[in-house]
Amino acid sequence: MRVNYHVHNRYSSDGRGTTEEVVARAVELGFDEVCLTNHVETLGPDGEWHVDLVEARDRFEQVRHEIEALRPRFPALRILLGAEFEYRPEWVDLLERLAATIEFDFVIGSLHVVDGHNISGGADVAEYFQDKDCAEAYARYFAALEDMVEWGGFDVVGHFDLVKRFGSKFYGPYPVEAFEDQIVAILERMARRGIGLEVNTAGVVQPPGEPYPNLPIIQRAREMGITTLTLGTDSHWPERFDQGWEAGLQLVREAGFGEVTTFSRRIRRNVRIV
Ligand SMILES: [Zn+2]
Numbered sequence: 001m002r003v004n005y006h007v008h009n010r011y012s013s014d015g016r017g018t019t020e021e022v023v024a025r026a027v028e029l030g031f032d033e034v035c036l037t038n039h040v041e042t043l044g045p046d047g048e049w050h051v052d053l054v055e056a057r058d059r060f061e062q063v064r065h066e067i068e069a070l071r072p073r074f075p076a077l078r079i080l081l082g083a084e085f086e087y088r089p090e091w092v093d094l095l096e097r098l099a100a101t102i103e104f105d106f107v108i109g110s111l112h113v114v115d116g117h118n119i120s121g122g123a124d125v126a127e128y129f130q131d132k133d134c135a136e137a138y139a140r141y142f143a144a145l146e147d148m149v150e151w152g153g154f155d156v157v158g159h160f161d162l163v164k165r166f167g168s169k170f171y172g173p174y175p176v177e178a179f180e181d182q183i184v185a186i187l188e189r190m191a192r193r194g195i196g197l198e199v200n201t202a203g204v205v206q207p208p209g210e211p212y213p214n215l216p217i218i219q220r221a222r223e224m225g226i227t228t229l230t231l232g233t234d235s236h237w238p239e240r241f242d243q244g245w246e247a248g249l250q251l252v253r254e255a256g257f258g259e260v261t262t263f264s265r266r267i268r269r270n271v272r273i274v
């Protein structure tokens with residue numbers, strides 16, 4: 001089963017490619033399912049990300065409209081409407097209102113901003129890491145991730161250990177064992193609340209050279225009874241549609257998972273990996 005449950009296109013401020021281009025690429029690469037998961041927030045002229053509920057609603061309805069128009073032309077591909085919800089405490093109310101209005105198939109919960117700094121890219125990255133040691137930088141990220149799971153308004157946690165994207169650049173290899181207690185506490189909470197885990201394969205082509213999260217965390221998630229596991233490449237343009245996908249699938253197998261999760265209207269169904 002070739003599925004990609006984390007894909008952006010031109011309906012994200014940092015993405016490009018039409019919906020048709022993404023779909024055509026998925027078919028060309030032999031995928032069975034694709035879920036478009038654009039950002040809710042948009043990048044303003046001030047360089048900051050903002051959520052405008054009316055704008056977001058219109059944009060996701062436009063994507064839905066395009067998906068519906070493409071389905072008859074690409075009958076072999078299941079095309080789904082998803083979203084990537086960025087967790088910021090001040091956005092929770094808006095995100096919940098959006099989820100109540102738009103019938104999404106699937107929602108990813110993601111953390112990009114910690115203590116007011118964007119840790120996933122841009123000038124803010126250095127500001128976050130430069131005055132912290134490795135222990136503090138990672139611990140603060142995981143504490144914020146735990147808050148996000150406590151909120152829980154999504155189906156899976158996206159790029160679970162994203163802090164290593166630039167953390168590995170600032171401090172060298174990611175010492176996952178050092179944060180085991182925090183990681184286990186988050187996974188426990190996810191298992192209890194029925195929140196799944198995403199294996200995000202963008203990390204394979206980024207500095208960490210491995211998916212978010214890595215093998216020990218995926219294994220631990222399975223041991224702790226998490227059975228919802230999605231696979232996504234987080235591609236932002238069609239040319240990169242399958243970035244790291246094969247390596248991610250390999251890791252999922254190595255971690256002992258025989259299935260991945262698919263969604264429809266937020267209802268999950270596990271399918272065997274072949
Ligand atoms: Zn993200």
Ligand SMILES: [Zn+2]
Nearest residue numbers: 006008084234
């Ligand atoms: Zn993304």
